[in-house]
Amino acid sequence: MAKNVLIVTGDAVDCLEIYYPYYRCLEENISVTIASPTKKKLQTVCHDFLPEMETFTEMFGYKIDSHASVDEINPADFDSLILPGGRAPEYIxxxxxxxxxxxxxxxENKPMGVICHGQLVLTTVREHIVGREMTxxxxxxxxxxxxxxTYVETGLHVDGNLVTGHAWPDLPGFMREFFNLLASKNGSTI
Structure with a gap:
């Protein structure tokens, strides 16, 4: 069965949190659509942790094209959703x-991967996450x-159809669990 993954993000998305899932899906021959509020070339940012700072730093990263505006998206056409972090979730x-x-x-209980600040998007549809566990x-x-x-103090957590990750260092496990959810939902292997 063909798989279609939707990534919803915007400017100031963390570069690793969009590029890593995007290319991993392409490597697995999965169709991926990046959607943002406006179809455009998105400016990514690179977040990093420095020992002398108590919070993360931010620098410009590579640019990446969104393939569609969110207004063009029918979510029923997609098998799963990824919400990367960075600062994009604050405004999208x-x-x-x-x-x-x-x-x-x-x-619809479809597989979802949400990482870092991506969970801020879920807080706007709180009626659907009450009682759910996530990091x-x-x-x-x-x-x-x-x-x-319920906030879970781990780098990675799976609750039903939802895999959540703490930040970009958790991407290998995050994508592994996301692919497990996608495979089990479709009754296939990836």
Whole structure:
């Protein structure tokens, strides 16, 4: 069965958190569509941790094309959804179509991979995450808990159709668990 993955993001997406899942899906011969509020060349950012700083740094990363605007997306056409982190979730979560897309995947129990700050998108559809367990970047814990979800203090967590990761260092396990969810949902192997 053909698999179609949707990645929803915007400018200031963490470069590793979009490029790693995007290329891993392509390596597995999975069709991937990147959607953003506006179809455009997105500016990624590179977040890193330096010993002299108590928070992460941010520098410009490579650019990447979005293939569609979120308004062009019918979530029913996709098997799964990835929401990468960075600062993009802070602003895309206010887009009603992004909220509709996230709600669709939660309601339909389709595989979802959400990493770092991507969980901020889920907090806008809180009725669908109340009682769910997830991890996220530590600074997102208050929003996750305020939305009624249980924050799990691990780098990686799977709760039903939802795999969540703490940050880009967790990407290998995150993608492995995402592919496991996608394979089990479709009754196939990847």
């Amino acid at each position: 979560r206010m887009n009603s179509k992004v909220q509709e897309i996230a709600a669709h995947f939660l309601t 996220a970047y530590t600074a997102c814990r208050p929003e996750v808990e305020a939305a009624g979800a």
